[in-house]
Amino acid sequence: MMRLTFIVIDDSELDRFILRRVIEHLSDGYEVITYRTAWEALVDIERIERETFTMIFLDLKMPVMDGFQFIEEFGKLPEHIKDRHRIVILSTTRNPTDIARLMDSDLVDSIVEKPITKEKFNSLLGALNTTAL
Numbered sequence: 001m002m003r004l005t006f007i008v009i010d011d012s013e014l015d016r017f018i019l020r021r022v023i024e025h026l027s028d029g030y031e032v033i034t035y036r037t038a039w040e041a042l043v044d045i046e047r048i049e050r051e052t053f054t055m056i057f058l059d060l061k062m063p064v065m066d067g068f069q070f071i072e073e074f075g076k077l078p079e080h081i082k083d084r085h086r087i088v089i090l091s092t093t094r095n096p097t098d099i100a101r102l103m104d105s106d107l108v109d110s111i112v113e114k115p116i117t118k119e120k121f122n123s124l125l126g127a128l129n130t131t132a133l
Contacts, residue, residue, distance in 0.1 A: 009038050
């Protein structure tokens, strides 16, 4: 089985807690790292070289640095870092402009409506396992 790390970036403590529980419940000892701010996550992603493949669950609407700003800054990182990460947007947005903007980004793998469920999580894992990493 592929070794994975999960990063959850969300200013909502409840949403971070729920996603951590879903991952821990369904996983085979995956590492789950949570961040309240996108800026903290970005700094750590750039600084810490992980040996695992990392799926980033990113909230869009956050203070200081929102999800769109995170994606823009993440895109400036070196290729060897970007290649080891996939971004999944977790959001309640139904704004067609936001969705189109996200779908146009090569850095965003998918958009999942909150709250995350076991079924949604398993679907994401299945899609990840079928892509060439």
